Amino acid sequence: TQLLEQSPQFLSIQEGENLTVYCNSSSVFSSLQWYRQEPGEGPVLLVTVVTGGEVKKLKRLTFQFGDARKDSSLHITAAQPGDTGLYLCAGNRAGSYQLTFGKGTKLSVIP
Amino acid sequence: DVKVTQSSRYLVKRTGEKVFLECVQDMDHENMFWYRQDPGLGLRLIYFSYDVKMKEKGDIPEGYSVSREKKERFSLILESASTNQTSMYLCASSPGTGLRDEQFFGPGTRLTVL
Secondary structure, three states: OOOOEEEOOEEEEEOOOOEEEEEEOOOOOOEEEEEEEOOOOOOEEEEEEOOOOOEEEEOOEEEEEOOOOOEEEEEEOOOOHHHOEEEEEEEEOOOOOOEEEOOOEEEEEEO | OOOEEEOOOEEEEOOOOOEEEEEEEOOOOOEEEEEEEEOOOEEEEEEEEOOOOOOEEOOOOOOOEEEEEEOOEEEEEEOOOOHHHOEEEEEEEEOOOOOOOOOEEOOOEEEEEO
8 A cells, every 4th residue: 555645756847947746645644754866876864844734945945744744745946957866755654663655756857 | 964884886696696785874773774666666665673683574574584783783685586686775774763763874785686
């Protein structure tokens, strides 16, 4: 059972455009993390959101955790080629050390 | 900064060989994890450990075993490698604090079994 659905799976945009990536579930998570992974490398943690409704900003990246802690979004403003990569969301379920991962959104930003 | 290192970036083995993948973390983290990542399937948990000498099966433990003799080191063992174990293997560690237990990943080992 895929507990975290990410959309879109693939996204190809021009430099300077804005985009939003979604991470949805029917399950409640105690926290949710976003990672970026470049080809041939391990995922790198970008942010963790914990509180329902929480918004965090990391330069041009804005992360939001849904009020019910079941979903999250990542918005990138004025995308740059350096943003290219696989974006993964992952959720912590209460009482578990394990993370549930989405399958990822592969972003290509064309110069 | 948390540092998770893996013993090899690339590895080529033959069917039937015993394969050891090693992972070391330097942040005194309680938990360590082994995943494999395949196109279209995402990250799948093989095994994890929440303490020295403790291990628990993940979603796909068949064909794998693990060893955690020291807190900082977690080894993945393929007893008899098969071609369907060709994959990217990722090790991760986390503090074990519960509510926001962020995982930090190593660079990965790309294993090819011929």
